[in-house]
Structure formats: structure tokens, C-alpha cells
């Protein structure tokens with residue numbers, strides 16, 4: 001079953017075609033990686049999916065509905081969560097409060113009137129999300145005092161508190177230690193049991209072990225799509241990206 005698809009999706013910045021004419025399809029339950037050289041258009045592409053930026057041309061469908069013109073907050077309410085770099089974390093708030101903000105927005109999506117939001121409902125969700133990423137013991141810590149690796153995990157917890165159907169992770173392992181990366185991969189597999197994952201990732205071993213399917217972007221266009229084995233063996237991909 002198709003979760004998300006795009007047709008002719010394009011975004012120009014002046015004369016630059018950052019994303020050009022992309023037809024893309026994502027199936028429910030898969031882990032999809034998007035790879036490509038620097039400047040290939042990966043972040044621009046997922047920003048078009050999440051609604052952070054508007055397309056110059058083309059369309060996006062989510063669960064059969066055209067969401068091309070829907071603003072980001074409405075897409076979040078439909079189940080598209082985008083954890084974008086560390087900038088989304090409020091450093092002065094506690095880990096708990098950061099996740100509670102997300103949880104609140106998800107409960108609003110479920111049409112629970114804002115004024116009647118019970119703190120237990122939020123607490124339940126926050127506890128679940130923090131436990132899932134292994135930060136339950138750091139709930140009271142200020143986000144700004146957490147290690148970088150924990151801040152990245154906090155961001156994932158904020159995404160999970162939205163109970164997303166689609167979780168978009170933009171370079172989630174950047175800056176993590178080898179041990180943290182290993183734990184992170186286990187976490188992604190666990191999350192994939194209940195959500196579809198779209199992952200932008202530069203770390204090839206991570207991509208190769210996690211992804212069901214890899215889509216390669218190059219100069220704003222899809223160069224290839226396939227299993228990790230097929231992508232590894234694809235001469236065009238090797239020439240454009242893997243450099244071997």
C-alpha cells in the first residue's frame with residue numbers, strides 16, 4: 001500500500017533546479033534511505049514532503065490525498081513527522097517539556113480540545129517516547145545540558161510523540177559516536193515496526209544495514225532506486241556517488 005507519492009515534484013532556487021521532476025513512491029512499513037552527493041537535493045526533497053518549503057511544480061499525495069498545498073502543521077497532524085537537525089530542540093526547556101510540546105500537538109490532531117488536554121495523557125505519551133529512545137532517566141535535564149548524542153535522541157523522541165505514520169530523519173547519525181550509531185540503528189528498526197521511515201543518511205554502513213530500498217538523488221533527479229545490493233552494484237551510482 002502506498003503511503004506517500006510525488007509526481008513531477010520540482011523546486012527551483014533562482015536558476016538552480018534543486019529538485020527536478022521527481023516521481024517517488026513510498027510503501028507503508030518500509031525503511032527507505034535517500035542518498036546522494038552533497039547538494040543533490042535530499043534536504044530540499046524531504047522539505048517539500050514535510051511542507052517546510054513549497055514546490056515550484058508537481059504534487060505530493062499522502063494516503064491518497066493531495067497534500068501539495070497543505071501547510072507543514074497540517075501534515076504533522078496527518079502523521080508526517082520531520083526531525084530536522086538539532087535546531088528543533090528548545091535548549092532551555094527540559095527533555096520532558098520538549099517532548100510534551102510534540103505530544104500536545106499530536107493530541108490536538110486527535111481532536112482532543114486543547115483546554116481539556118489531561119496532563120496524564122501527555123505524560124503517558126512523553127514517558128513512552130523518552131523510554132523508547134532510552135532517555136527516561138534524563139527527563140528532567142535541560143535539553144541544552146544533554147550530550148549531542150542525547151539531543152539527537154531527544155529529537156527522535158519528539159518525533160515519536162507525534163505518533164507518526166511517516167518519520168523523516170535528516171542525517172540522524174551525524175555527530176554520533178560508533179556506539180551511539182549502533183544503538184540508533186536498533187532504535188530505527190524498532191520504530192519501523194509501527195511507522196514508515198524515510199532516512200537521509202551519509203553513513204553508508206548505516207544505509208546498507210537499515211534500508212529496505214535506497215533512492216539515489218543526483219543533481220535534483222532520481223538516479224536510481226533499488227535494494228542495497230542493487231544500488232551498491234549500480235555503475236551509475238558508483239560513478240556519481242560511491243566513488244568506487
Ligand SMILES: Nc1ncnc2c1ncn2[C@@H]1O[C@H](COP(=O)(O)OP(=O)(O)OP(=O)(O)O)[C@@H](O)[C@H]1O
Pocket residue numbers: 013016018036037038039040041042043044045
Ligand atoms: N534556500 C535555498 N536557497 C538557495 N539555494 C538553496 C536553498 N536550499 C538549498 N539550496 C541549494 O539547492 C541545492 C540542493 O540542496 P540540498 O540542501 O537539498 O542538498 P542535499 O542533498 O541535502 O545536500 P547535503 O548532503 O550537503 O545536505 C544545493 O545546490 C543548495 O545550495
